Amino acid sequence: MTDPKPAAGATGATTVLASGDHFIAPQLFVDALRTAAPGAELAFRTQTTPWPHTPFGPVGNVKEASGTEDELLEALGDAEIALVQMAPFTDRVIREAPNLKLIAVARGGPVNVDVEAATRAGIPVTFTPGRNAAAAAEFALGLMLAALRRIPASDAELKKGTWRGDYYAIENAGIELDGTTVGLVGYGAIGSIVARVLRAFGSRVLVADPYTDPAKAAADGVELVALDDLLRRSYVVSLHARVTPETRHMLHADNLKLLPQGAVLVNSARGELMDYAPLPALLESGHLGALALDVYDVEPPPANWPLHAAPNVITTPHLAGATRQTADRAAAITAAQAAAHLRGERPEYVVNPQTLDGGR
Structure with missing residues (x-):
């Protein structure tokens, strides 16, 4: 008004x-x-x-x-x-x-x-x-931790009266960032902050970004690789790129299959960076272990959106910069x-x- x-x-x-x-x-x-x-x-x-x-x-x-x-x-x-x-x-x-x-x-x-x-x-x-670089970086890291350690799911179940002690069973146990390979797609203001914190956690950090200076990547202690190589080697993948004609749907049905079994995918950048259509099947099969989203192909997603019913999905309403x-x-x-x-x-x-x- x-x-x-x-x-x-x-x-x-x-x-x-x-x-x-x-x-x-x-x-x-x-x-x-x-x-x-x-x-x-x-x-x-x-x-x-x-x-x-x-x-x-x-x-x-x-x-x-x-x-x-x-x-x-x-x-x-x-x-x-x-x-x-x-x-x-x-x-x-x-x-x-x-x-x-x-x-x-x-x-x-x-x-x-x-x-x-x-x-x-x-x-x-x-x-x-860079206006929201710190906020968005912190949020992406929060989504990673929430997905790796089942924080939203266990909170929701405990509030319903269910004590999920079975999350200690080895087949259900979480994964630490310490020692885990994390791939960052995009290495601008946000991605570089995420990388710095991940390295403090003890993660191995891969970066896919054709505009990143290799000397900067080396100085920052991250490894600059091609996108397909990053997807094959990363247990956690987080998106931090801008949407351009070249990056639109840069993650799609074919290259998402390159992810290791049980991998975690985080998108708090832009919905258009990935094709959402193949994600429900990847989650149902367990090939994708968890998905954490703050952005969507349609915002807000409709009530009948397939990912609402898919397992191990964390969703937030585009809050990374808030x-x-x-x-x-x-x-x-x-x-x-x-x-x-x-x-x-x-x-x-x-x-x-x-x-x-x-x-x-």
Whole structure:
């Protein structure tokens, strides 16, 4: 929704839209930009979209967005800068906001922005790499431990009155991370934190990422390998890659069969990285020992989703980045991009840098 009384612009002030939600509040953007650009003459308009109380989804020609185009256009008014989280910057919104000169997005990827439309209009779009790296890394490790040691299942059964002492039977006993080979698919900000903690646990860490410098991998104490080799050798596999045309469904029916018998698969990155269709059969057969998911091919998954009935599945509702520190960090990084723009400098994280040489 649009907050009822957006601040009116003052003569000579730069008008800024702070479009937040119930995770990153508009005021967090306002405070962060005032800190990052002290002395700048700013007039703020604010908007609060309904996420996460209402799930995000496609809006116009963008995805993972919250609110409507009409609400966003009303909130924008004559704003030159937009600090946003989930608001839908569609082709239509960009065409109908002629004063807009910067869209600063508080997300690791600006999927709620039509970047091509912004580029045609000469509008730089910035993003916030690493905003949730610590949170997402910790969550992935939590999912690994939960799956390896049957924590959710034993908790649920004990609450029903069942004491599962038979989990001590050797055929049911868990697996330690200490000494276990763990494969990380993707070695960016999140994957590298996961690797560091896994090595502290005593795990052997394999990494599949064609963009990782072999010298960095060696210095970090991880082994850089091809994806198929990683799948063959890893008892635990965790995904930390971005979705691109090359990575979409990078795990599929054929290469999932390469996993060792009883392996654990964790996906807290993006649902599109894997084909979910073969997973129920792999779990039923025991070839896949456990599956831990925070992301899905359809979000939220439907009530008749086959994995709801499959054995040894842990599911959480896309919560890996849900920490208070992530919200603070995202607002600060986003504000820093806007502050650089206000000073006439080049923002650090721009997805369409060609707009910095021209623009409208």
